[in-house]
Amino acid sequence: GAVVSQHPSRVICKSGTSVKIECRSLDFQATTMFWYRQFPKQSLMLMATSNEGSKATYEQGVEKDKFLINHASLTLSTLTVTSAHPEDSSFYICSARSGLGSSGGASVTGELFFGEGSRLTVL
């Protein structure tokens, strides 16, 4: 399957600092990437959709000024958690779609591949 790489895998920071997480598609171009957050024993929660060359689309309840997303190229999207607080501690996962699927000749949503995830701990 397609490869999505995420860095760093773990980060510990002090409250009030900012943290940047990178997500790269290694063997394909991704015009759209997705950022998820997952708290312990909880399901994946979509935070935002990152679009290359344009502004990200944020899900309801996600602060766009706190979670800055930049998708400057077809292979790189970054998520910056600004002024992080302990409640921002979570597992952040990016994902990208390598293309469209096909069913009966129609284009359908293609397979989504996830990065390794970044575990953020804010002290």
Add this chain to the structure above:
Amino acid sequence: QKEVEQNSGPLSVPEGAIASLNCTYSDRVSQSFFWYRQYSGKSPELIMSIYSNGDKEDGRFTAQLNKASQYVSLLIRDSQPSDSATYLCAVGNSGYSTLTFGKGTMLLVSP
């Protein structure tokens, strides 16, 4: 509101048995269906995708789709302890739409 429902489990099966994981979805126009496996502390890993009614087999895994019943399932034959994980069902529509994920079913395979 699109919903994807899964039994949270845990589903416990002995080694060598068939594990059956089920998922229902609310959006009738859904066209793309995926099963992901997530080990504790790790990110989800794609196992199967299915787009048409019927069965799709890949090794020990078989995905089954019934669009009329809005039901998709994953069968794991000859279950191994290494299959113990949370299995996420995901559903999408057309083109580049986002996926809606279920909360996942925890599978425990005992030796």
